[in-house]
Amino acid sequence: MDVETRTRNQLNKQVENFLANSNLRLSYSRGFIGGTLVVFALLKRAFAAAPEESWLGLYLAIGYFAYVLAGFVIARTIARKARAYPRISLYLDVLVVTGISWVIGLPVFGIAYLPALLLGVFARLTDSALGVTFVGFVNIIFFYVNPYSVNFSLGSLEGIAMLAVFAGALLFPLTLYFITGSGTALMDIGDKLLARVLDRSDVENITELQSRVQSIYRVSSTLTSSLDYQKVVRDMLTELELVFDISVGVVLLFEGTTDSLKVADSEGLNEVERKRLYSSNQGVVKEALAEAQPFLINDDDTINSWRKLFPSLAKCRAALIMPLRGGYEVYGLLLIASQKVDKYHSSDVQLMVALTSHTIVAMQNATLYKNLLAERNKMLTSEEEVRHTLARNLHDGPAQAVASFSMQIEFIRRLMRSEPERAYNELAILGKQALQTSKEIRTLLYELRPLVLESQGLEAALEQYASRFPTNQNDPAVHFSRLGEEDIRLSPSVENTIFTILQEAVNNARKHAQAKNIWLQLDYKEGYINAVAQDDGKGFDTSAIEQNYDKRGSLGMTNMRERAALVGGKVTIESRVGKGTRVIIRIPLTESNLASDDAIETVS
Known part of the structure; x- marks a missing residue:
């Protein structure tokens, strides 16, 4: 999951939480309405002339209260993403509560006006006015058809109470409309609050993204300016500490050509842990090195295995492991850990890959540079050996032969005066030696550069x-x-x-x-x-x-x-x-x- 996706998910989650909280507040209000209906039904049954006839109203009130409780669960689950849920549920409440008020036989449907008024808070003021009008109209019809209200008139006590409640309820949406000049004023306030939350989240996520990009830039700058991969390792761990919550961090690198790993850099380790060597052929280290990809650790059992190697991880509850691998070459292991539960996520893995890739490139460059120096030294050593071999061969062969020729020529020159015949024999021997020396010289030259190899x-x-x-x-x-x-x-x-x-x-x-x-x-x-x-x-x-x-x-x-x-x-x-x-x-x-x-x- 990249940072963009993670940001989008966080924003969606915050929107859901905002809507869920709004729906929960609505559920509390509806619970009050349901509870009030149950109380009115019980009172009506207690004081009714025919109590047995009030059972239906009580059952309906209790059923509505149960429906409200179900709505509470819906508001926390299904409806947390639905912005239309309050409007739809309140319209149903207006119908249901008005019907229950009729069955109970309330002279004034005062309780039925409450969901109509809530429509002005969670929906539109026009919806609230429409709901109030509906309840008032049904209340008037109830007075005309109810056998217990045959003496109904607008001048009676019941009529005046009914008109007063209706007028007061209708005054609420009308007053808000004239004050705000908008039919969605209260809803707009909620939207503005939500927009403020999202804007703050955008700033936080953009700041985090900028911090991560800067970390990658700083590590890459270090890479381009240094062939010392150990410096890049130190800078990498420093940048990780700036971006992540790190209680313990350690970089393990192979020690020469051995199978042991040493601590190249660390944070939060004690002196003993920093100085010891760690085997790469057993336990969790072997398993981690065999992994081609980084992985998260959020379960305590797995972290316990690492605590045996690093007791400093005792308080840590989450870890992120990254094998330092370039191609088929494994250089070591990176571990960061936090004391907070589930602190690291998949987007953190991507950032770690980006940062460690620079370190791996630095290690590869350092290895190539080291190999280049080794090859250069081998070439110089080889050339030096060739020169020494040539000098030795020339000294042992042709050089001594030429020196011998000089002595033999002087000896033959003296023989020419006293023993001419012997001098001729020495000259013949000298000629054979010269031919032999010439052959040795040609062989040496041939070994240095056999021209026939190039041509034939x-x-x-x-x-x-x-x-x-x-x-x-x-x-x-x-x-x-x-x-x-x-x-x-x-x-x-x-x-x-x-x-x-x-x-x-x-x-x-x-x-x-x-x-x-x-x-x-x-x-x-x-x-x-x-x-x-x-x-x-x-x-x-x-x-x-x-x-x-x-x-x-x-x-x-x-x-x-x-x-x-x-x-x-x-x-x-x-x-x-x-x-x-x-x-x-x-x-x-x-x-x-x-x-x-x-x-x-x-x-x-």
Whole structure:
């Protein structure tokens, strides 16, 4: 229920209450008329010459009184929305009371004028004048036909009394009409009172709506000016306190990667409650986190379950719970509680959703910003590792070889004078070493940027890469094979990912595995590309490595898995001591992972 609907319902309810109160006052007046009729009927029976003939009048008076009591119930239920109820019921009263006055045999129908006069209060003055005229006319007819009034004349005591009562009753609506100049003056006064009540309600509801809009604006302003979601959380709870009646408020957020929740901000909690951690895997907290939508708590039994976690809720009688969820990510929980019964409504839930949505966006932004910084640091770390690796490889290989060349050349220059034949042999050895060093340099350059990967694709790049080994006598032989007959070209990002991971696997095997052979293999199967690097080295215990991996300086395995994950793939490492190692890359052949020429084809 939104604020507009809630306001409309409140106004309708106030109109109903106003009409109901008016109808209740009318019922009290009608009750007086009914009671008076019963009293007159009893007196008439007590002093009548033939008491047995007055039973009908008494029964009718009692029946009318019962009808008035029923009208009291109707005024509180059905007629609370009906503005025409007083007019209709009073017209009936004029007819009924006049008829009962006739049956009782009252010489003057004075009591029958009362509902006619009430028509001037609850309906129109013209209705009142018409009712008075009707009662007076019936009263005159009664005198002419009543056997107990055969000596009737306008000059008699009864006639004068009847005319006086009739004139006095008729004077009431006529006087009010001449004073006010309106036939609905008294009714207009009631309408003005009702309009004043509704105007006051409009102001109150507009003020509430304005306060809520301002709260949403302030929280959104905080969001746009800060990436600190904790500040947004604090501001959110502050704004909730301005809008809602909050005796206790608490924001629970997950503590790091654990399953525990900590109090990020609170109102009304004691020190112990603020400092403790709350499990997300049990009890009402688990149930609340599983809810996709906020929910109200107005029953004491459910609140009791929360009081076990937060004793500060002891006096609270209503609560509103909001899971802080963004997409599939759950960040925590928001709880506000009031000591008043049924204090929160569905419109309050909508406002809470609006306010907490800004907080959730702030949390998502903070998470994205944190991940962005982490990715940037990984990229910087990766670049630093590449530089260190290149520097180490250049130092261990080509740099030392060039330094050795300088020394050997000087040695050969001296041999040329004393032992020319030996000098020629040294020159031949130096030439072989230069060719070997040149090959190592070309391999290093190839690993840094394999141009063939860009021009001819992954298979050609891996085949050429394998042919460069062994580069020295300690290097293993590298063999490449391809399974399947599909001619598929992958997107550059996927080809670079597979080549880089296989290259990392080859380098790890060359350094640590003491392998004699390394096999590289590509296989297109069942909508996936499977790339494998397998060696016949000494292997290792994967479980032991995984357990202590976060304490090691190298991030090779992590880098492999993260690179594969970027293109929707997965890396699996299989190894046993003495049985070699196998690195398996599995990447789906989705449209985005295929080259533009092959993206329209479906791979089965």
